[in-house]
Amino acid sequence: MSRPPSCQSTPQFYRISDKDLTEIELHSVDSINDLHRMHEHSHKGMRPPRPAYTPAPNGTLYTCDAAAVNQSRHPSSKWQTRLQEMLTPSSSRAYAMGCAIITLLLLTVFLIFYFLVQQGGAVQRLTEALREKEAAASELSLLIQELQVLRHNLTALRGRT
Numbered sequence: 001m002s003r004p005p006s007c008q009s010t011p012q013f014y015r016i017s018d019k020d021l022t023e024i025e026l027h028s029v030d031s032i033n034d035l036h037r038m039h040e041h042s043h044k045g046m047r048p049p050r051p052a053y054t055p056a057p058n059g060t061l062y063t064c065d066a067a068a069v070n071q072s073r074h075p076s077s078k079w080q081t082r083l084q085e086m087l088t089p090s091s092s093r094a095y096a097m098g099c100a101i102i103t104l105l106l107l108t109v110f111l112i113f114y115f116l117v118q119q120g121g122a123v124q125r126l127t128e129a130l131r132e133k134e135a136a137a138s139e140l141s142l143l144i145q146e147l148q149v150l151r152h153n154l155t156a157l158r159g160r161t
Contacts, residue, residue, distance in 0.1 A: 036084075 016024075
């Protein structure tokens with residue numbers, strides 16, 4: 001097992017067998033799955049156990065420029081990570097929560113307008129009843145005035161006889 005002298009020097013290229021590439025890909029997939037599991041469990045408050053990796057049969061591969069290795073897959077990984085973020089349970093929960101909040105707000109507005117319409121009808125009925133009461137009061141006032149005139153006339157007739 002030899003390590004490159006430093007990551008600051010020019011990158012050295014090593015010949016890697018297909019078997020080693022397959023193992024590297026499997027370790028990468030496992031690492032990505034671990035990251036997803038850690039992300040999911042971090043929302044639940046627990047950390048998942050890390051699996052133990054066995055080293056490659058020919059030893060560990062050290063590279064200075066990991067970005068150069070992943071550069072060929074980088075363009076497709078952007079949309080894949082965005083799609084993964086949109087489909088994660090946390091974002092779907094946030095979407096569902098947003099929909100529920102919007103639904104509750106709309107329901108609240110609907111109920112407010114419903115009660116305003118109901119109160120408007122009640123105010124209209126009370127106004128009509130008040131007008132009828134005023135009409136009855138004015139009619140009663142006229143009847144009282146007529147009774148007073150009749151009483152006055154009756155008293156005057158009794159006084160003459």
